[in-house]
Amino acid sequence: MTTYSVTYRRDPGDDAWLVEIDGMDDVHTFGRNLDEAATNAREAIAVTADVPESAVELEERIDVADVDVAELSRLRDQALEAHEIYLARQRAAALRLTEAGVSRRDAARLLGVSHQRVQQLVAG
Template sequence: MGTYTARARREGRWWMIEVPEIDGLTQARRLGDVEEMARELIAVTLDVPLDDVAVAVAVTAVGDVDVAEALSKIRDERAEAARLERQASAEARELARELASAELAMRDIGSILGVSHQRVAQLLASS
């Protein structure tokens, strides 16, 4: 049995839960209860054991806030930040190697790169 999606949105004091795979709806008081309520709905609807039901919760909206869209943007930005961090690290390693080959002391290289001399040693040792 696959994993079902539980789309949760806040309406007033309740979390409304939609499980599109079974065209089912339920509700919960707290976000922490959404997964269990969705699992129970699926188990009862499909007449399967509760332990056989896996659910992935996706918060879609809280009032007028489009949580899903905001989270998608945040995930994209974090991925881009990670990519840029990897690129900057590679460039720092390359510059450290170039400066070391010019016979600069590790402390001087560290001052140039804005890192400790210990970090320079790590950069030079990494491949």
Template sequence: MAAYTARVERGEQFWLVTIPEIQRTTQASTLREVEPMARDLIAVMQQVDPQSFELKPDIVFPSVAYEHWTRAAKLREESARAQAEAAKEARTAALALANLGLTVRDIGAMLGVSHQRAAQLIAGAAPDTALGAQATPARATT
């Protein structure tokens, strides 16, 4: 099966669709129209059925937005890592309090969560994460 690439770039008013293998260009009003327009162009120029070949779109992200989009993706990744670390620390704190003999109701009250959530945090903590918990009290600030 033949394969073609549809290089898609935003023009002033339309999406410009270039098929390098046949050195031809067409346009589309929306990204949704790109594939049918590219297939029609290739079918007419190569005299083949529009569904008889593979079409690989290569959409060029407009440069004015690309930097912002990649920064947003990086921030989402950092946020996910921070959220995972925060969850781990919450589980460790709950387990440390449980190791001090506090009830799940007291643990929930101290951590600002329900007693059911406190029990979940304790159950989800790795058994060795709070082994070093000391009985020295620390003041909680609220």
């Protein structure tokens, strides 16, 4: 699998996405929507590089109104990872509290969740 960087830009005169492929300045394609543009980019890269389309992975950037989609994607991934850590620690705290004899209602108050959530956490 080879990764190719592509940038999508809106065509100001048309309702289409223009695709620029890094390192392939003479290859041009477009799509009416992002899915079509990505499909066309994979096809154009495969033909130009003489590789199967299934071996083409795209690193996509969008050049629209200074929206950094890659940064948003990284932030989303970081948030999901932090949330998973939070859930694991929340469960561990609920278990420790209830094993120490703290009622589920009191554990809920300490953890800032409902007693039903504490029940879910200690149940597994």
